[in-house]
Amino acid sequence: MLFNSLAFALFLPIVFGIYWQLGKHSKGLQRQNLFLLGASYFFYAWWDARFLALIIISSLADYLLARQMERQNSKAERKPLLWLSLSINLGLLGFFKYFNFFIESFVGAFAQIGVHVESPMLNILLPVGISFYTFQTLSYTIDVYRGKMEAARDPVAFFAYVGFFPQLVAGPIEKARDLLPQFSVPRKFSYPLAVSGLRLILYGIIKKVVISDRLAEYVNLVYAPESTFEGLDVLLGILFFAFQIYCDFSGYSDIAIGTARLFGFQLSINFRTPFFSQSVSELWRRWHITLNAWFRDYVYQPLGGRSGSKIRTYINVLIVFLVSGFWHGAAWTYIVWGAICALFYTLEALLGLGGKTYTGLQRWLFTLYTFGTFAFGMVFFRAPSVEVAWEKLGSLSSIFIQEITLFSHSGTELSQFLSPAQAGIYLSFLLLLFLIFEFKIGLESLDAVLDKWPRPARWLFYYGLIALLLIFGAYGIPQQFIYFQF
Structure with a gap:
């Protein structure tokens, strides 16, 4: 269900x-x-x-x-x-x-x-x-x-x-x-706990149906077996998948946590706005938090954690990421993805970049770097094979000579009532609004942000989300959450 x-x-x-x-x-x-x-x-x-x-x-x-x-x-x-x-x-x-x-x-x-x-x-x-x-x-x-x-x-x-x-x-x-x-x-x-749960459920459904499932239409085109997209189109597909999987999985987690609150239970927060992380190590502390905590407590620490030499610590990190990749799926793509994550994590540690907090321009540059490493690593996570993943990355060589044609494809629902330019503007504007709101709740929490608003503003926000859901949600056959396959 x-x-x-x-x-x-x-x-x-x-x-x-x-x-x-x-x-x-x-x-x-x-x-x-x-x-x-x-x-x-x-x-x-x-x-x-x-x-x-x-x-x-x-x-x-x-x-x-x-x-x-x-x-x-x-x-x-x-x-x-x-x-x-x-x-x-x-x-x-x-x-x-x-x-x-x-x-x-x-x-x-x-x-x-x-x-x-x-x-x-x-x-x-x-x-x-x-x-x-x-x-x-x-x-x-x-x-x-x-x-x-x-x-x-x-x-x-x-x-x-x-x-x-x-x-x-x-x-x-x-x-x-x-x-x-x-x-x-x-x-x-508890009425306040139930309200908190309903807010999370609504926000999670928006992330899944309005953002993730809409982006999935274009991501699927890029990764389709018969795909001929190159350059900027592939780059868009790579970036869109990063947002797709985040909105899909964090949306599921929001709905799960919100549903549990309706029954009086408190579940652990699973995501803390990871795309605003300033290092790869910070991102993995804020992404799928409960899984990473499980690997820390039951794999990493029993292996010795940081108690040994630096080389032993890096080996432990590699083992954890490889096991994590294999946990995600029975395919070499996930193992390679885990190895890539371990590589960036280790390089950061060797260069002394992890664990630092930056301000001003440096902050946003390191945030972009972190998001970029995540997005390009996820090519192996999404691709059906390691060979296809390398092909997609190789096709980026034409990025400066290839025009964007992805939004002109007729195989999406958006193309039925929006022009290619309108579809691109809509998705870009939607992601921008989403990032602004995520940044805000990352500093506090969804409840903390909404509780500060006057009641009319809160209800206007709720009705706005419902309208967005009804008008721009992806319907038809409900799309399965990505992590259900794991």
């Missing part, structure tokens, strides 16, 4: 109404948790009911293993149970997400030396959200193993934590010690 679908627009208010009615009873908390669990499983089964078996297996295994861990007296006794948890969860993730990738890679490697091997490819469907809920439940067993939290007693609360529908399929990835306790505390309806 997509957040930007009619089904979700019907699902959310129904679940919201029943949920708060259940909270009025003497056993309201237990009833609310059980209802949330059922609603979350219904939400997830909307894609494919068969996927429910995997999330139930993962939840049940980690619930039982963590309980057993807590009964052990030492880490040595708990370690086999942790390894069993890792094996079950990563085994499921590895089979469903990476089996065919490894088979293809081995077959390709043998082909390079002239050995033909039959490829036992399987028609495997990737369960939606498996990368996200696997990391979320693993954080629980690892923290119980480390003694950082107690094992959950209430199975309903734990299963609801793993399957909580607002953030089930694409995060934020919540550590158990942050989210799980919220299922044990009685929740009362």
Whole structure:
């Protein structure tokens, strides 16, 4: 069930109404948790009911293993149970997400030396959200193993934590010690929290439907197999994809956080206006924050973090980015993307550029540099193969002799009611307004900005966003969020 679908627009208010009615009873908390669990499983089964078996297996295994861990007296006794948890969860993730990738890679490697091997490819469907809920439940067993939290007693609360529908399929990835306790505390309806949630939902939908999905039309043209675009058109496609993926994913996160607030839960902020970062290291501290925190706590620090030599630290950084790239997708493009991110991160550290704060012109120059490195690295993230990514970058050589023809293409919805010049002006103006507003809320927060406005101005803003959504939103078949494929 997509957040930007009619089904979700019907699902959310129904679940919201029943949920708060259940909270009025003497056993309201237990009833609310059980209802949330059922609603979350219904939400997830909307894609494919068969996927429910995997999330139930993962939840049940980690619930039982963590309980057993807590009964052990030492880490040595708990370690086999942790390894069993890792094996079950990563085994499921590895089979469903990476089996065919490894088979293809081995077959390709043998082909390079002239050995033909039959490829036992399987028609495997990737369960939606498996990368996200696997990391979320693993954080629980690892923290119980480390003694950082107690094992959950209430199975309903734990299963609801793993399957909580607002953030089930694409995060934020919540550590158990942050989210799980919220299922044990009685929740009362909060009007300010609900208003805050609705604001985030509206803003997230605008980012997805009005900005991301509109940009996607042009990005898809540039990266289409039959594409002949070069020069400035490819440059526009590269820049547009940077904004597309940010508005798509941060829009999803806003909707997820806002939806959780409607039910009395606080989720972690996942993006902090990363495009205003002044270094690559700062950008990755402000982009997909919960995933980067997961890798920091459960991969980078166990590898030694910064405690060793500089070379060892850079190797640790490289490992984390490579694993992060591979987590995003079973393709060499994501691994190369991770390596490029590690390269820029390391170069900054060697040159002493990371961690500095600049002012005036320097600030904006370093902001442009940071955005540029991100956008060009994302060519490998978006391209269907490494070869295509290099082709797109190579086509930029004609940037000074090629005119912009992208907006003249008839294969977009905007081209049906706007001229090429009007489409270009509209998208440029839309992105400019978006950046100005993002800069403002980056200094404070969405609530802090809007709460300072007089009530008439706030309502004018809400109605303006709704009008923008109705007039310029991309409709038809709802477009899936990009991170659902991971």
